Amino acid sequence: MYLDTAATTPVDERVLEVMLPYFSDQFGNASSIHQFGQIARAAVDSARETTARFLNCKPGEIIFTSGGSESDNLAIKGVLEAISCQLSAIRPHVVTSAFEHHAVLDVVKELEADGKIEATYVRPNREGLVEVADVEAAIKPSTVLVSIMYVNNEIGTVQPIREIGKMIERVNRDHDNRIYFHTDAVQAAEYFNMDVNWLHVDLLTMTAHKIYGPKGIGLLYARKGTPLKHQIIGGGQEYKKRAGTENVAGIVGFAKAVELINLKESAKISKLRDRLIDGLLNNIPDSFLNGSRKHRSPANANISFMNAEGESILLNLDMEGVAASTGSACTSGSLEPSHVLISMGLKPEECHGSVRFTLGRSTTQAEIDKVLAVMPKIIKKLRAMSPLK
């Protein structure tokens, strides 16, 4: 039973089907001018149009990358390096949140440590929500970039991106330096409105393998006119913003995955999520939900079990055939408590026993009931063994 869709989803068979021809028969390099190349070029162009329609932007505003981490790096470094060239007199200031994915957070921290930028890390509230007023209060005359994720990957809370976007637009009217707004929407695409104009964002990160597309392909939306310095250079691909032979099969599969997104699935998945959350909280004492119940991804249930250790819970679940997660896959193996939970004000002992269940298209009520059946026993056993008790 797979309850870790926030780490990755399987590839939908309809996605794989459209990818297959681009490995073998239609294998051309999209930059070649002969027929093999032109067929690949047409496929890439068509995929770009599909994803642009999904985001309500122009095809020329889509930059295909190798995934979410590359897109986040490109957005942050790309904008800041481009702006630093323009504004040599000031040190650019960035506002982000303390619980971003490391692909945003670590880039901001590195640029800050190198003395290239200043940064403010807005803390989410105890509900795991970044407040618009806190972002606004963090803005300074030298602020040029705000980066706030759409849906948090660990606790599934949905940030008020549209409200932040509108606030930034208002601030920009009297601001010396145009502030650009980036959102890492990797965990949002399956369930939420991704219209970049509705959201009022300038840059947006997406990746295919969280929406039943393949790994190794993502995109950065960059609104026309956004200063953006290329990070990988060489060929003229992706409007000279990202060099490298186009991953045609990946791009085609990504677009198909986008087409298959069905927002109407949310209600069904929310219901299963609520059954899981309520069942766990009601049957296991000293457990609590992490992150807002209301402003929450339909897929996410992140629950802390006091006096139990997250990795031990996972291993026990795994033996029962249940795949779940602590924190993000990208930092698994780390013994540090989750930076997300800490940022919300949890104490380390409240973080250690946290488990993330993330549901998906194939999740059934029987699977949820299986988790509800095994978890009390697992927690009881681990608590009996716990030296923390």
Added chain:
Amino acid sequence: MYLDTAATTPVDERVLEVMLPYFSDQFGNASSIHQFGQIARAAVDSARETTARFLNCKPGEIIFTSGGSESDNLAIKGVLEAISCQLSAIRPHVVTSAFEHHAVLDVVKELEADGKIEATYVRPNREGLVEVADVEAAIKPSTVLVSIMYVNNEIGTVQPIREIGKMIERVNRDHDNRIYFHTDAVQAAEYFNMDVNWLHVDLLTMTAHKIYGPKGIGLLYARKGTPLKHQIIGGGQEYKKRAGTENVAGIVGFAKAVELINLKESAKISKLRDRLIDGLLNNIPDSFLNGSRKHRSPANANISFMNAEGESILLNLDMEGVAASTGSACTSGSLEPSHVLISMGLKPEECHGSVRFTLGRSTTQAEIDKVLAVMPKIIKKLRAMSPLK
């Protein structure tokens, strides 16, 4: 008929076969600790061992990337940024060649333009070969990196990488700053010795889609101890040298493609190449081969036809069902004459009519004979129309 394998190869059906399970059933994130993740992790580990055996290095010296351009960028920027931190007193100097792929050349030029490094661009000789003595002569006390490609992507000439590597080892004995040696071996893997110890290289770039593997996956070999600053950051993947969810299917396919390389194919392909070169040169006046005949990839025939225009030749060939190329796919659409041919001392009018035929595993004698049958007519027609005549 596809004679553009230097742009890309199709995916071998045996490669695709091993990739398929990793899209659907075995779709885990290799960083997840449950069974789905561990199956993916084992596949990535096994692929890393396979490629390491091919390169005669340790698995921990392989960094999987999204392809050749990213690997080249990582090698050049990664080493120079890491060294700049160590040697703040001097401006690091780089030696490269004037006919590198743009994924190397443009990075060096950008760092040079930003004042971060000094660079020397060694010109190849009229045969398209970089001479060891010229590289050695370019080395200065501040030199920290040499980057010379193994096989040139346009003219197929094979550079004396091993001899350069040995020369650098010798120079390093009395050199204040250790010089690191990188080679872009993207076009070499199919036909040449890729043993990094035999080659005496510290860094080596490879990509899958030139060896019948998928697009969107490549690697950088970095010898243990080589200073290398990560370029894409966030998660702890690839020994913290390259963040991003592992492209498991791509990595598995890449390793299978490496396994399927059969150096014994060279002789067969060389024979077809010679038939093509001789047939064209003997039957079309005012034509000449670009690049050394002797030190040449078995797959490459790059020929200039005076008073004819390369793109017109390609379009006429395409109408006959023959897919070939001018220069590299990455710069197609550019009206500039090839920087490779110019660097060898050709005049612009000698470059404009150049065509690159690159053969592959499936190329037959009948296909070569078809090219030999149609080319004289195409060149005759274009010359009759040429304003240059």
